[in-house]
Amino acid sequence: MNGRNWLVTDHGTCQELKAAEDEKILTTPYRLYQFLADLDSILARFDDDAERLKRICPRVRRLMDDSPWLQLQYTFPDPQKGWAVSMLYDEPGYPITVQMVSWEGGRVSTIHNHATWGLVMLLDGEEKNTFWKRSPDAENLDRIERAGDRTFSSGDIICFLPDAIHCVEAMGEKPTISFNLYGMTIYDRRFVFDPKARTAKTF
Template sequence: MDTSDWLVTQVGECLPCDAPRDDEFPASPYRLYRFLTDVEDILRDRPEDEARLAAIRPLVRRLLVSSDWLQGEYRAPDPQTGWSVVILYDEPDFPLTVQMVAWLPGKVSPIHNHGTWGVVAVVSGEEKNTLWKRSPTPEFPDRIESVGDRIFLPGEIISFLPDAIHCIEAMGEEPTITFNLYGVTDYQRRFEFNPRDRTAHLF
């Protein structure tokens, strides 16, 4: 299992980040409620998204290392849509949402940003991220261009700045399962992009 951490920026860079080793964490269980409280403290004390993500990534890794129950906390993907979402925690006025997401092999998402910071940990399977950046022209202010792609494997953690643009494809022969953590979405900043038409609309 890989233990690499990454930061995806608004211009499609995929930057390696320092990641703790599994044996650096305490042996005691790290409960979901403690994780949520620790993340809430980070959000209160660190206003900058990049600093928040740097502090949250190790907590996500510690939770996944400590909480074996998370490995099976997902729903089989819907054969019609090709994906499923299990909400692990979502409370009104709480500044984050925690999900387990499953994708059938070959399923591809729309090209989008999230309008908030996000952290995605690959639990099983393989996930290809194709990364994009805005490349506006006077005629097409929502034009984007592909920067490249990267396949993420189990154990890798990918963090996203709010305006990072990507699409994902589940690779391999088994469903791809991910642990997803998102901040409060600004729906006026969340878009789905169409590179062929060079347009974007709220997503």
Template sequence: MVTHNLVNHNWLVEADGSHRPFGNPETLEPGRYYRLYRFLTELEDILEIFHDDVSRLEAIAPLVRKLLVSSYWLQLEYSVPDPSVGWSVNYLFREHEFPLTVQMVSWLPGQTSSIHNHGSWGIVALVAGQERNRLWRRAPQPDQPDRIELVDEVILNPGDVVALTADAIHSIEALGQEPTVSFNLYGVTRFDQRYEFDPATHTAKPF
């Protein structure tokens, strides 16, 4: 399903809204034996070794690429976007007290998300379609402690990966005429630190 760009990109987004390339975004040759269970096991090992978001994301991104090019079936494990809300989520893996959630997410063309952070590190690999990620940062004022401002944007095409630290703030928009499909991976969400932001009212609420 996924048609990779001639040039793929890995983008790392941090709390200040900055983004930079990282790692090796080269598309790997498909492997024969890299399965989801092995991917999860290796992720658990990485979480034991690396304890900051950036180090974890840099170590995990190559495994995500390896999984996607070696497990074609996984790219088809998504649900058609629900027209009543404009999107859908298909959980590939989530387990009580296991520090990972794996999803396939699809959006109808033209749909947008709220502006939010995840309260956890996360990786999004675009499988199909095109997606705009707008990147924001906190810009508090004495009378507006939850004020944010737009910093930049990144356009994701199939084969691109964006890695987000727990405090990175973004919003997404599905571009083009076809639904977008992405592989999403998240660590343990700190719900008391996960927010949805309103740039018009300069407020934030739990998300």
């Protein structure tokens, strides 16, 4: 699946991510155990989240292109909430979570960060991401301001650093579908932001 790779930084900039070259010959097809072993090895070798994402990103692309066993089951968005999450893998104490996420067309998410590294590969539809950055003043430590936006299409991979702040709008009529991978969330550093009230609350 063709697409571009992006990195959203803690300061709300969105820049093209140059994926690291594969350091070894990968077997084909790319099996689940190999993908998880590769992630384990990357997380053990690199502490820096941007360095990790540079290496995780090409492996996710390869997983999508060369894993015929992958079923990618997803649920259609809940009509009330406007979204649905299907958890594909979430083992207690293990720092990798894999989800399929769908959003109903026209819905907009909260403004939030993830408090861990994250990777979203859009598999169907278009999603507009608006990026925000912290901009505190003397009275409002949780003040944020808009830093930009970009619309992503099917095949694009968007990587997030832990303090990247964004909201997502599903564009068009039909639901958007994405494959999402996250590290270990630090819950007391994960916030939903209100730019008018200038507040940040954990969720």
